[in-house]
Amino acid sequence: AQSVTQLDSHVSVSEGTPVLLRCNYSSSYSPSLFWYVQHPNKGLQLLLKYTSAATLVKGINGFEAEFKKSETSFHLTKPSAHMSDAAEYFCVVRYYNQGGKLIFGQGTELSVKP
C-alpha cells in the first residue's frame, strides 16, 4: 500500500539549534512530496514541495528538505530553530495515479525550548 511514515511523533530542540524531522515514503511510483505545518487551532500551511525538479527544496521560514530516492526519504531540516517553529508538521505524499488524494504521515510535534 502507498504510505508515508514520519519516524518521530515528537521532537524537542532548544532555540537556535538545528531541526531534523524525518519522513519516509513507499516507492510504488514517483511521488510528489510536501511538508505542511499546523499551528494550534489553525489550518495547514504549505512549507515546501518536491515535484521531480531539484532534489534539494527550499521552503518558507528557513526550512528545506532533500529528496533521496535511494533511501525513499524526504527529511525536513532547519539550521536554527525559533520559538515560533513549535507546531505539528506533516509529511505528505501524492502519487500520479491517485489524482488529488493526499496521503498524510501521522505528524511530528516539534517543541522548541528557550
Add this chain to the structure above:
Amino acid sequence: KAGVTQTPRYLIKTRGQQVTLSCSPISGHRSVSWYQQTPGQGLQFLFEYFSETQRNKGNFPGRFSGRQFSNSRSEMNVSTLELGDSALYLCASSSVTGVQETQYFGPGTRLLVL
C-alpha cells in the same frame, strides 16, 4: 486573493442528526478536496471534486457525501451522525487536479457530536 473559507467554524450536533459543511475555494480554483482530522486516525482523505464531478473517494462509509457547484463551492454532508464523527474537517483547493498541484487548506470546521 482571499484564502479558502469554511463555514461554520464550529458545530455541535447530537447522534443521529445530519450536518452540512461548506467550503469556498480560492478564486479561480476548480478542485476541492475534503479531509477528516482526528487524534486517533490523523488526517484522512474523504473525497475530491473537480468541475462538479467527484474524481476520487476515500474509505469512508456512504453516510459521508459531498457535491460541488458550478462556482466551485463545495459542500460535505454527514448523515446519521455517530460519536466517532467528531473531528476537524478540512477543505483544500487547487487550481487543477494534478499530482504536482499544491493544495491550499482552509481553517477547518470543528464538529462535536454528543
